[in-house]
Amino acid sequence: MSAADESLATRKAPFDVARIREDFPILKRLVHGKPLVYLDNSASTQKPQAVIDAMARFYADGYSNVHRGVYLLSEEATRSFEEARDKVRAFLGARETREIVFVRGTTEAINLVAHTWGRRHVGEGDEVLVSGLEHHSNIVPWQLLCEEKGGRLRVLPIDDRGELMLDRLDELLTPRTRILAVAHISNALGTVNPIRRIVEAAHRRGVKVLVDGAQAVAHHAVDVRDLGCDFYAFSGHKVYGPTGVGVLYGRAELLEAMPPYQGGGDMIRSVSFEKTTFGEIPHKFEAGTPDIGGAVVLGRAIDYVTAIGLEAIAAHETDLLARATEAIRDLPGVRLIGTAREKASVLSFVIQGIHAHDIGTVLDADGIAVRAGHLCAQPVMERFGIPATVRASFGMYNTREEIEAFARAVRKVLEMFR
């Protein structure tokens, strides 16, 4: 057991943000001569030393290709890879390990479902229902599918708070609706959607549900069986793990009935020039050599997050969100974008007469990293009548002091541009 593992094993509640910060080397660096205040966790999260070490250790000690060799190293690498899959299964509360498909990220997971399940089940005149708060990655794959098949993309709108208008759900779930694709948590607004209720309504009509969990997994405990969804997607890099690896969960009977996504090695049972038979799930969807290291290290990131505890992380982030909201909401000209009753870890705002990019530049000069722009959610921007927002998004390592620094910098913006 390494030192990092021991510190994990002995870590006890209560939540100790100072100790967590020690685990993240990047938080020690200066930006423009100021301590880094990293508030862009919805875009991506920083990596703890345990994750960085696990990556090096895997390549130094345990690396080979998977599912191929008869030699010891290949057996070890295969075991590590499949153990990581089981960690993901437990993390999502899935029933079976074979329901976990490794992909590049949330975007690929959604594209996989659109290409395979979608192409088989969405035909001319059929409908795909998305919501008005989706990230582009949960809009465009469905749009492409509908264009190809002559289907129709429909949208469940959001209200002025940024909450889904659930009273419209029943009328939008028509006899032609095949699948409903919805974010668990909005990347632009922070809205936490009532997935269980949405799934119940959809399933009553025989409509499948895909949940984009990219923003959820690092902030809330997820249990796909409790949610009842058919598909759930997330990215490793948003849960303190590496880029390049993500996960599609799908209910086994759906995955089994779906055609393969890409053809190649590792996804077949037998190949001849006359006929190829495909392998079992999940391998049927994992053509080619996967990101083995990424998957193994994602398993390590899940260990790290689980040891700290998602409930404790959520409570900490809720406190930060409340403080940040309190600190800026009454400043002159500030308008919060997204004021849902259930919100998580995201504070989007605009300031009358001051462009988001100017705010972002001024904050950056103080070492504060926030996102400024359309946040890959242009329909959300349009809904609120703005070209762009500033988004501060919080992670487990952010502190109350950082929220104060953020609020000071926002006040500085007001002084500068007024």
Next chain:
Amino acid sequence: MPELRDLYQELVLDHGKRPRNRRIPPDANRRADGFNPLCGDRISVFVALRNDVVVDIGFQGSGCAISTASASLMTESLKGKTVAEADALFGKFHALVAGGEGPASPSPELGKLGVFAGVREFPMRVKCATLPWHTLRSALHGDGRAAPSD
């Protein structure tokens, strides 16, 4: 480190807040729309061109302080200039804001536009300053659409 005040000089803040020539000239005969897909900013530039001379120029749209001030000061600088002179000025402006590391020494022809010398220290903001100019070039020469290439 680059200083914020080098980027946001008083003249820039002033033109960002109160842009000049944000209007469509009544006799405009050239138009182009510029779009920065990175930030979603849109700008339209309108030119009244007579005998190869910019007799009037205005713009519409809203963006950040840098792009708005750049559009405003651009329109002020170009009235009465020939197309060739406008092109030459863009060349000098481009060299000023996208010229690379180190302090810039604005060429005297740039006049007030020299106030954008600080932009080069903020690489993420170069496109903000050049969007109005790319749009102008498209209005003078092109197909009416512009996308910044730097």
